[in-house]
Amino acid sequence: MRAVVFDAFGSDLQVRQVPTPAPPPGGVVLRVEATGLCRSDWHGWQGHDPDIRVLPHVPGHELAGIVEAVGPGVGSWRAGDRVMVPFVCACGSCTACAAGDQQVCERQTQPGFTHWGSFAEYVAIENAEVNLVALPEEMTFPTAASLGCRFATAFRAVVAVGRVRPGEWVAVHGCGGVGLSAVMIAAAAGARVIAVDVSPQALELARRFGAAACVTGAASAEVPLASPDAPAPGDAAPSLPAPHARDPRSAGGGPGVAADIRDLTGGGAHVSIDALGSPGTCASSIESLRRRGRHVQIGLLPGLTALPMNRVIGYELELLGSHGMAAHAYPAMLEMVAAGLLRPDLLITRTIGLDEAGPALAAIGSVPGVTMILPSKR
Template sequence: MRAVVFERYGEPAEVREVADPEPAEHGVVVRVEATGLCRSDWHGWQGHDPDITLPHVPGHELAGTVEAVGARVTRWRAGDRVTVPFVCACGSCPACAAGDQQVCERQTQPGFTHWGSFAQYVALDHADVNLVAVPDGMSFATAASLGCRFATAYRAVVQRGRVAAGEWVAVHGCGGVGLSAVMIAAAAGARVVAVDVSPGALDLARRFGAAECVDAAAVTDTAEAVRDLTGGGAHLSLDALGAPVTCAASVGGLRRRGRHVQVGLLPSPTGATPVPMARAIALELELLGSHGMAAHTYPPMLELVRAGVLRPDLLVTSTLALDAAPPALAALGGAAAGAGVTVIEPWS
């Protein structure tokens, strides 16, 4: 098969021929019809993830058709249209038994713990626990955008953030995760403040329901701007980018007893991020992490998509062939990496 491969961290990846994967007894091989280009892939390419072994194929949000099935798989067969969370759970550890597959103790992640979906085929573990059926009529590009960014944003806003109608929600960083969060929060009846340095990203945020926008490049204090717009601070705030400055601004922009959800991966492996903890103590803030979404919790989100309340298809702003993936991956590290979701189609 053809795949995007890098041999050294931070050095150019290339498209080359590599061996086709084989399914584990509990797994499947999926023919990749679409796979998202995500900032998490850039973090992996930069060497920020200790699970990666070189040489490596990135890519973790995908959709396609089942190509081969392991002997112990009972729920899936060749030809099924599927997607998958970026966290593949084992299904048998205490966290999985509690229904918390997104923090599985023995999780695998395509594109991190093993070769990923910037390829024509990808192997996925524990298929009966992790695969999600793609509804009829949903494009593979839309389904691919669900697996990491949209599902991650849904869990962060709805399940972890406990969004309520009428609340102010601040979203820091309006890439794929951030724009998904804007759309989901607005659909829940919240008033959204979108924060970004890109006018194009803020234009998309308005399109997807943001009531207010803050150009972080044009203000001296982003947190203060959010507090001013919301009459004292956001009830719920998300760092959807993953940078020390956006994390601190998200916490700083909260009102009393507000809730911060960290969604974006932070680049420092030691977690050295200047969070205003004195403010967190004085205002009794909640500081929460959010790590993907378990496959069994997809149905309510998929029903909102089916009903047209949520439109993840509108978030897909560009489509690339596999040969264009290496430079696009490298470009994700820039301040102007582009808004929305970029999808790679490995067979185009």
């Protein structure tokens, strides 16, 4: 099969012929119809993820496709089934899985990290009975692929972990794929959303998906809302300030951004989400909160990160991590998609083939929205 391969961390990403995987016991091989380009793949390529232990390696973890082959012990799935996959693949039998918390499975696998991933024509998925989700007939493969990581991660972060309620202020730091998903989902939940990024184009998309206000990385805030009693999400906002160069590791964190959010919200956000994952955006998210607010960390933070713990203690803040979403939790999200309340398809701003995947991964963050790779596209 054709796949995107790297031989050393940070080295050139090449498309070459590699062996097609065989279905593991209890698992399947999928023909990849669409796979998303995600910042987590960039982290893996750079050597930030300890799960990648053997090189060469094939990245890719956000996917949808068709069951090509079924391993022994699989009873619920057949060749030809259209499916998507949560990026955290659970074992189904550990203590966490027994409690319904497959997203933190003690023996989890992740395509693109623990084994070769989906930047390829085929990918192996273990424990198919607990890790595959059937595609609704009307859903396209690119839309379904976007639900495997970023959108599902944002859905659980907003709804289950962040416990966002109507009327609350929600700040989203970083408007890449997962951040824009969080903006859309929080707005659909009735929250008033403030989007933060250094890219005017990303903020324009955030506004389109329901952000009531935007703050740029230069700590220059739009102020469309004068008070916590201001208009609801989706109302028009003024024009953005002059463009700023996009730092691929920055969403515009900093004390100025936090102060702007506190001013816009009359004291701070109820919930603030770091959807990028950098020391600056994490600290800014925490400092954006009002007393007893909730910080949700989605973006990966390699290594140790200094946090403003004095504020955490003095304001009695909650610091929460959110790591994907279990396959059994997808129905609530899919119902909202089917009803048109959520539109993950609108997040996809370009599609490319495998030959373009390497340069696109190296330039992650340079194109707003979600980039989807179609392995069959030449």
